[in-house]
Amino acid sequence: MGKIYNINKDERRFNLRTATKKVSDITVDELKTIIHEVIAEDLEAWRETFEIMADKKLMAQIKQSDTDWRTGKKEAYVSWDELKSV
Known part of the structure; x- marks a missing residue:
């Protein structure tokens, strides 16, 4: 920021x-x-x-991530620390 x-x-x-x-x-x-x-x-x-x-596949993934975010499915997301270590 x-x-x-x-x-x-x-x-x-x-x-x-x-x-x-x-x-x-x-x-x-x-x-x-x-x-x-x-x-x-x-x-x-x-x-x-x-x-x-x-890209239909990518759009489906984006829509699914929006749904996961709205419903609070935190396990669907990777933390920044986990992502950096990949």
Whole structure:
């Protein structure tokens, strides 16, 4: 889990100003590159999602694990320590 930082209003204003300045310094070509990279990452994530959804066996396992979780079948799960030692 991520760290929680306490930031006062002045620090927030400085960070926003710095971020705004950096964004305004980006050229159109750099911005296009960033947009293309973000779109490519999103498309890859969707492809992976569709691959998982198309795998009937994997989807059945996911549904079974959801059922096991809801019904409290703890024996159906492996602890992190057990998994690390495999």
